[in-house]
Amino acid sequence: MIWRKPLKTAFLLFGVLLLITGVVYPLFVAGVADLAFPHQAHGSLVRNESGAVMGSELIGLHFTGPRYFEGRPSSTQGATYNAAQSGGSNLGPSNPALLRDVNMTILHLKSLGITGPWPGDLVTSSASGLDPHITLDAALLQVPVVAKARGINEEDVRTLVIENIVSNPFLPHHEYVNVFSLNRALDRGGVP
Amino acid sequence: MPAANPLIDVVTCAVFLLLVTGAAILAGRYMAAVFSGTLSWNPFARVEEGLYRLIGTSPEQEETWQGYARDLLLFNAIGFCILFFILLVQGIFPLNPQQVPGFSIDNALNIAVSFVTNTNWQVYSGETSASYLTQIIGLTVQNFLSAATGLCVAIAVMRGLTRKMTDTIGNFWVDMTRAILYVLLPLACIAAIVLLSQGVIQNFDPSLTTVGYGGTGPQTIAMGPVASQEAIKELGTNGGGFFNANSAHPYENPTPFTNFFEIFLILLIPAALPFTFGILAGDKKQGWALFAAMLLLFVAATGTLYLAELSGNPALNSENVPGMSMEGKEVRFGLAGTVLFSTSTTAAACGAVNAMHDSLTPLGGLVPMFLILLGEVVFGGIGSGFVTMVAFVIVAVFIAGLMIGRTPEYLARKIEIFEMKMALVTILVPGILVLIFTGIALVVEGGIAGIFNPGPHGLSEVVYAFASMANNNGSAFAGLNAAIPFYSLTGALVMAIGRYVPAVAILALAGSMARKKTIPSGPGTLPTASPSFVLWLLAVILIIGALTFFPFFAMGPLAEHLSLLGGL
Numbered sequence: 001m002i003w004r005k006p007l008k009t010a011f012l013l014f015g016v017l018l019l020i021t022g023v024v025y026p027l028f029v030a031g032v033a034d035l036a037f038p039h040q041a042h043g044s045l046v047r048n049e050s051g052a053v054m055g056s057e058l059i060g061l062h063f064t065g066p067r068y069f070e071g072r073p074s075s076t077q078g079a080t081y082n083a084a085q086s087g088g089s090n091l092g093p094s095n096p097a098l099l100r101d102v103n104m105t106i107l108h109l110k111s112l113g114i115t116g117p118w119p120g121d122l123v124t125s126s127a128s129g130l131d132p133h134i135t136l137d138a139a140l141l142q143v144p145v146v147a148k149a150r151g152i153n154e155e156d157v158r159t160l161v162i163e164n165i166v167s168n169p170f171l172p173h174h175e176y177v178n179v180f181s182l183n184r185a186l187d188r189g190g191v192p
Numbered sequence: 193m194p195a196a197n198p199l200i201d202v203v204t205c206a207v208f209l210l211l212v213t214g215a216a217i218l219a220g221r222y223m224a225a226v227f228s229g230t231l232s233w234n235p236f237a238r239v240e241e242g243l244y245r246l247i248g249t250s251p252e253q254e255e256t257w258q259g260y261a262r263d264l265l266l267f268n269a270i271g272f273c274i275l276f277f278i279l280l281v282q283g284i285f286p287l288n289p290q291q292v293p294g295f296s297i298d299n300a301l302n303i304a305v306s307f308v309t310n311t312n313w314q315v316y317s318g319e320t321s322a323s324y325l326t327q328i329i330g331l332t333v334q335n336f337l338s339a340a341t342g343l344c345v346a347i348a349v350m351r352g353l354t355r356k357m358t359d360t361i362g363n364f365w366v367d368m369t370r371a372i373l374y375v376l377l378p379l380a381c382i383a384a385i386v387l388l389s390q391g392v393i394q395n396f397d398p399s400l401t402t403v404g405y406g407g408t409g410p411q412t413i414a415m416g417p418v419a420s421q422e423a424i425k426e427l428g429t430n431g432g433g434f435f436n437a438n439s440a441h442p443y444e445n446p447t448p449f450t451n452f453f454e455i456f457l458i459l460l461i462p463a464a465l466p467f468t469f470g471i472l473a474g475d476k477k478q479g480w481a482l483f484a485a486m487l488l489l490f491v492a493a494t495g496t497l498y499l500a501e502l503s504g505n506p507a508l509n510s511e512n513v514p515g516m517s518m519e520g521k522e523v524r525f526g527l528a529g530t531v532l533f534s535t536s537t538t539a540a541a542c543g544a545v546n547a548m549h550d551s552l553t554p555l556g557g558l559v560p561m562f563l564i565l566l567g568e569v570v571f572g573g574i575g576s577g578f579v580t581m582v583a584f585v586i587v588a589v590f591i592a593g594l595m596i597g598r599t600p601e602y603l604a605r606k607i608e609i610f611e612m613k614m615a616l617v618t619i620l621v622p623g624i625l626v627l628i629f630t631g632i633a634l635v636v637e638g639g640i641a642g643i644f645n646p647g648p649h650g651l652s653e654v655v656y657a658f659a660s661m662a663n664n665n666g667s668a669f670a671g672l673n674a675a676i677p678f679y680s681l682t683g684a685l686v687m688a689i690g691r692y693v694p695a696v697a698i699l700a701l702a703g704s705m706a707r708k709k710t711i712p713s714g715p716g717t718l719p720t721a722s723p724s725f726v727l728w729l730l731a732v733i734l735i736i737g738a739l740t741f742f743p744f745f746a747m748g749p750l751a752e753h754l755s756l757l758g759g760l
Contacts, residue, residue: 003266005248008248009365010270014337025381026394032388037389041393041394042395045400052402053400055402055411085320086440090645091550092551092671094507098507099507116512120516126523127548128437128522129437130442131522133522168525170528172200187406
């Protein structure tokens with residue numbers, strides 16, 4: 001029977017490779033993770049003084065101005081910045097809904113006292129809906145409003161933004177900030 | 193400050209491609225040694241021998257092309273059945289902290305076919321509907337095995353093209369074992385650890401609810417064994433994301449470095465295979481010729497996509513939002529990192545995305561679609577890209593032969609009717625599937641119901657979907673609701689035909705070439721490693737690709753582009 005022997009071989013090999021790639025390999029990586037990179041492996045979490053998790057360095061949060069820097073709009077389902085269900089809007093470039101969403105964000109920013117021209121990232125939703133970053137332009141644009149709401153010196157806030165620049169080492173011209181880190185730094189500044 | 197600076201971006205991309213080329217040459221050499229069993233240092237030799245004894249085979253027991261194809265299909269069929277079963281009943285298995293239920297039958301069918309065929313098209317969102325057990329024992333396993341299957345086909349085809357007067361083209365079990373043990377597994381282990389160090393997560397924790405900060409309210413964050421899957425997902429050109437947002441998710445792709453690293457992983461093995469071929473053929477120039485053709489198309493595609501995105505969306509620009517459109521893009525990657533990823537993932541049949549292709553500008557979205565519709569020959573999926581390129585070479589040699597009135601030959605072997613038939617099946621089957629099923633989707637209710645974006649863009653969504661499935665890419669214009677039964681079921685059919693019919697046809701071609709005598713080259717022999725042949729090959733690829741699908745391009749992306757220029 002020409003099928004019987006290869007069938008047996010196929011089952012045996014499948015079983016062995018399933019064990020190697022589906023059990024040994026992920027457990028090996030998890031082992032290395034817990035030994036060498038426990039912080040990263042469990043989500044790069046940020047905790048408060050009492051040890052409760054406030055968020056993750058890598059996952060964006062839905063901050064609202066004017067006391068805090070705002071992040072990008074998020075199109076995740078259920079709620080904005082829903083880290084249990086990532087995803088983008090998938091709105092096509094010619095979809096009127098895209099224009100509507102962008103204009104709603106612009107209206108909201110204007111209501112905070114911010115004026116254009118609008119940096120693209122600040123008025124459009126990200127691919128993951130969890131983008132933790134905004135461009136330096138988008139942060140600087142919010143400086144006067146944040147400073148005013150907190151009653152602190154604009155220059156101090158601007159310095160704080162500059163101190164929090166993350167830079168893409170491969171594209172050095174591309175500077176951006178992590179909104180969560182920036183807002184925590186803002187609070188740590190000790191200003192009411 | 194802006195996310196794009198063309199000069200720096202060009203330099204970065206050029207340096208990156210040089211690195212990929214260098215690594216591909218080394219990997220190509222390594223794979224040639226692995227698959228011909230001539231590794232100079234082999235710590236796993238004993239393990240390998242023991243395994244062959246256990247499963248009842250040995251490297252000496254070679255198969256004809258029919259035997260090789262039979263073994264491949266059997267092995268894939270077992271993989272399909274087991275994955276289908278896991279998907280249906282994942283609800284009762286352990287490692288399911290979110291207590292997700294099993295998939296519906298039509299979705300399970302689609303996912304199982306999708307992962308077994310190396311398509312990794314996703315009708316589900318990973319974090320909400322797949323258990324950790326499904327992710328590791330189901331999906332990660334198939335990420336390895338489907339990539340290794342592609343690699344086996346490529347290696348068998350290389351043998352067929354370089355052997356003479358023999359019936360055999362290798363032993364599938366041996367090739368499969370070596371592909372996993374020596375190529376995919378070690379590279380995936382290293383890659384996973386690199387990704388871990390950057391912040392890709394790897395745990396079996398349940399989702400975590402935070403207390404929030406500064407009035408943001410609590411946030412629930414999905415967790416899971418991501419790094420192990422992410423590594424093989426890129427390396428194996430699979431592309432099925434652990435999370436719905438795929439490689440745009442910060443836990444899958446946290447930094448600019450991981451972004452370039454993941455692109456590197458996507459391109460590495462597909463770009464290495466031409467060099468493996470050159471070594472096995474005993475004529476490295478043959479490998480360089482194929483690589484050059486691929487690289488030229490890649491650079492042209494990257495440049496086009498970059499320019500299209502750089503110029504932005506006129507509709508947004510007129511709302512005082514200058515520059516490129518950031519809708520569906522992540523800030524940290526920058527334009528170059530976004531564009532390079534989108535080009536690589538569609539050139540190399542990976543299908544992972546770090547930006548939502550549905551939200552690219554019309555001409556920008558045309559580029560990934562075009563790369564897929566060319567038949568995934570620009571590096572292509574592991575193995576499948578290389579063999580489709582070989583089919584194009586056969587067709588190019590044949591047409592050139594007709595034009596100069598010589599018997600067509602490739603690598604000193606005559607190309608005859610049977611080889612031409614098989615090459616054409618390999619090339620045309622995915623295209624025919626796209627045309628037929630897009631046509632059906634546009635006239636039946638179930639097909640139209642899935643369309644998300646209005647106007648010409650809706651057509652682009654449907655074309656992209658079937659292009660992606662028939663060519664086993666897996667990326668999407670993801671607005672399309674692919675989970676509805678129409679796309680689930682037709683998709684499963686399209687992915688299976690698009691994978692196995694070309695694979696069997698190209699194995700048949702290889703088997704037939706292996707039987708031939710070599711003929712000495714003379715003054716009338718068409719050199720297949722010359723720059724002019726590379727250009728000729730490109731012309732054949734572009735003519736077939738462009739002519740087959742031009743009406744779609746015109747009515748979808750081009751129409752949308754013109755309507756945006758003219759105002760909405």
